[in-house]
Amino acid sequence: MSQTFQRLAVAPAYQQVSETIEREILAGRIKPGDKLPTETALAVQMGVNRSTVREGIRLLEQSGLVRREGGKRLTASLPHYGELASRMSRAMVLHEVSFLELWEAAMALEPATARLAAPRIGPDLLAQLADNLARTEETLRKGRSVVELDIEFHALIAKAADNKALLLAREPTSLLFYPAVGVLLRKLPQAGKRLLDAHRQILAGLERAHAETAESWMRKHIVDFKRGYAMAGIAMDRPVEQIAHDLSPRRRTPAA
Amino acid sequence: MSQTFQRLAVAPAYQQVSETIEREILAGRIKPGDKLPTETALAVQMGVNRSTVREGIRLLEQSGLVRREGGKRLTASLPHYGELASRMSRAMVLHEVSFLELWEAAMALEPATARLAAPRIGPDLLAQLADNLARTEETLRKGRSVVELDIEFHALIAKAADNKALLLAREPTSLLFYPAVGVLLRKLPQAGKRLLDAHRQILAGLERAHAETAESWMRKHIVDFKRGYAMAGIAMDRPVEQIAHDLSPRRRTPAA
DNA sequence: GGGGCGTCAATTGTCCGACAATCGGATAAT
DNA sequence: ATTATCCGATTGTCGGACAATTGACGCCCC
Numbered sequence: 001m002s003q004t005f006q007r008l009a010v011a012p013a014y015q016q017v018s019e020t021i022e023r024e025i026l027a028g029r030i031k032p033g034d035k036l037p038t039e040t041a042l043a044v045q046m047g048v049n050r051s052t053v054r055e056g057i058r059l060l061e062q063s064g065l066v067r068r069e070g071g072k073r074l075t076a077s078l079p080h081y082g083e084l085a086s087r088m089s090r091a092m093v094l095h096e097v098s099f100l101e102l103w104e105a106a107m108a109l110e111p112a113t114a115r116l117a118a119p120r121i122g123p124d125l126l127a128q129l130a131d132n133l134a135r136t137e138e139t140l141r142k143g144r145s146v147v148e149l150d151i152e153f154h155a156l157i158a159k160a161a162d163n164k165a166l167l168l169a170r171e172p173t174s175l176l177f178y179p180a181v182g183v184l185l186r187k188l189p190q191a192g193k194r195l196l197d198a199h200r201q202i203l204a205g206l207e208r209a210h211a212e213t214a215e216s217w218m219r220k221h222i223v224d225f226k227r228g229y230a231m232a233g234i235a236m237d238r239p240v241e242q243i244a245h246d247l248s249p250r251r252r253t254p255a256a
Numbered sequence: 257m258s259q260t261f262q263r264l265a266v267a268p269a270y271q272q273v274s275e276t277i278e279r280e281i282l283a284g285r286i287k288p289g290d291k292l293p294t295e296t297a298l299a300v301q302m303g304v305n306r307s308t309v310r311e312g313i314r315l316l317e318q319s320g321l322v323r324r325e326g327g328k329r330l331t332a333s334l335p336h337y338g339e340l341a342s343r344m345s346r347a348m349v350l351h352e353v354s355f356l357e358l359w360e361a362a363m364a365l366e367p368a369t370a371r372l373a374a375p376r377i378g379p380d381l382l383a384q385l386a387d388n389l390a391r392t393e394e395t396l397r398k399g400r401s402v403v404e405l406d407i408e409f410h411a412l413i414a415k416a417a418d419n420k421a422l423l424l425a426r427e428p429t430s431l432l433f434y435p436a437v438g439v440l441l442r443k444l445p446q447a448g449k450r451l452l453d454a455h456r457q458i459l460a461g462l463e464r465a466h467a468e469t470a471e472s473w474m475r476k477h478i479v480d481f482k483r484g485y486a487m488a489g490i491a492m493d494r495p496v497e498q499i500a501h502d503l504s505p506r507r508r509t510p511a512a
Numbered sequence: 513g514g515g516g517c518g519t520c521a522a523t524t525g526t527c528c529g530a531c532a533a534t535c536g537g538a539t540a541a542t
Numbered sequence: 543a544t545t546a547t548c549c550g551a552t553t554g555t556c557g558g559a560c561a562a563t564t565g566a567c568g569c570c571c572c
Contacts, residue, residue, distance in 0.1 A: 012525065014314065026346070038552060049527045051307055054554090058270065058314035063343060072535055072552075079347040087319060088344070088424060090282070091335040097420045105421035108368030116360060164353045165361035165432075168344060169425040176421075268554065294523060305556045310525090328523075328564055 013048050017056025025076050036074040085171035096239035102177040106222050109170040113161045115215035121160035121206050129156050129203050140192045147182035180240045181225050187232045269304050273312025281332050292330040341427035352495035358433040362478050365426040369417045370474035374467035377416035385412050385459050396448045403438035436496045437481050443488045
């Protein structure tokens with residue numbers, strides 16, 4: 001009854017096409033920005049039909065290694081963080097991630113991000129944060145949703161931390177977490193003031209390049225959300241579902 | 257000189273096909289595991305050619321929402337974490353992430369993961385960790401590379417933390433970080449013993465469900481890597497490059 | 513009756529050829 | 543110099559075709 005034989009892997013041609021081109025890019029023989037050969041040329045070189053090449057190209061296109069600008073020639077490209085992150089967050093939704101899980105992840109990521117950002121942030125991002133803060137205040141006064149602004153605030157800090165690994169690690173969680181926080185803000189109006197307050201303190205810490213302040217206020221900020229959920233009596237262990245459903249209406253890349 | 261007009265987005269048909277099917281899945285009208293209609297049926301329903309449908313399917317296939325088991329009928333599916341993570345780490349390599357960035361991310365993620373794992377880990381994973389430890393010891397004695405085992409050790413802990421958001425956040429970093437640590441282990445043989453020691457302490461903490469111990473030893477463990485890099489005089493701010501090049505030789509899914 | 517085997521239609525993977533629309537660029541006209 | 547016109551190259555989509563493989567059904571034998 002031994003399971004001695006595995007399925008022998010015969011990859012369809014279109015997959016091999018994709019892998020072949022991918023290897024060329026990964027190995028650096030085709031650099032981001034370079035134009036790839038035309039479909040017909042690829043088909044001839046690889047000895048397959050153009051239709052097959054096209055299917056292979058679709059795979060690369062979705063993985064972000066290749067991109068069609070406008071409607072013309074194919075160019076190699078670096079996968080965009082935004083697309084990766086939004087794909088990941090969609091995956092998380094499908095896997096029914098709960099608010100608690102998001103919160104725990106945010107607890108690990110956001111304070112650390114703030115701490116790193118403090119000594120590295122420059123005047124430009126500080127100004128953007130200040131502007132974000134002002135708009136948040138304004139929006140809050142009008143009683144409108146500050147979810148996008150909240151996401152932006154934290155994303156700006158992540159940018160300031162200047163760490164691509166961390167940026168990519170936190171983005172998917174953030175895309176789901178803050179919308180989930182939005183639910184809270186609607187239920188618990190006073191949470192808005194607390195959010196604004198925390199943002200102010202965090203910014204203050206960053207302005208003084210004071211890592212401790214930035215980190216600890218960020219921690220309080222995140223802790224607050226969980227407290228808010230408890231206070232509002234929202235179930236934390238249930239899937240966040242499609243709260244963030246209408247985000248990322250991504251189509252073909254608009255010209256640069 | 258105002259940039260008033262954006263490129264108006266005309267999505268090609270194959271992309272619309274992909275988006276249409278994706279919406280059906282995201283909305284839950286097609287559930288993971290369900291079989292999708294045949295290519296011809298889809299083509300007829302959407303009023304496009306089968307080739308076009310196929311190209312659309314490739315997009316979905318790459319995003320993991322759809323999967324072809326063996327060689328037959330198309331089924332909806334949840335994106336696999338492993339594939340997502342390895343795609344992300346490839347992206348990070350292309351973006352030339354440095355060891356320092358990975359280390360900072362690991363510093364944020366791993367101790368928090370260990371802390372969460374401590375009260376949640378079950379006997380099964382504890383046994384697997386113990387086994388991993390034994391194999392690590394053995395492998396180290398033989399002077400062979402423990403990179404895979406190291407990755408596995410930390411992945412097991414992440415599994416024990418039972419947090420999908422965190423699992424997904426740390427995996428891509430981990431896939432690059434530990435191979436980068438492998439470089440260190442080859443240069444600095446005594447680091448192997450320190451690694452083993454740390455793993456032992458972490459496991460001990462987990463066994464006693466002592467979050468503090470697990471977390472603080474994990475922190476020491478990660479800090480050690482940076483110290484090792486400094487000691488070995490390896491540049492930390494340079495891209496990790498294709499250290500993890502031969503990982504993830506993923507082809508089409510072997511039959512279940 | 514149940515398990516194994518052949519048959520057969522359905523489906524996929526690949527190929528071929530075709531054509532309108534669009535693009536890049538060169539050339540001519542204003 | 544800018545605009546208009548033309549031409550070849552390339553992409554997006556289509557139609558049809560066919561071998562290989564699969565799934566399902568029915569048949570046969572024990």
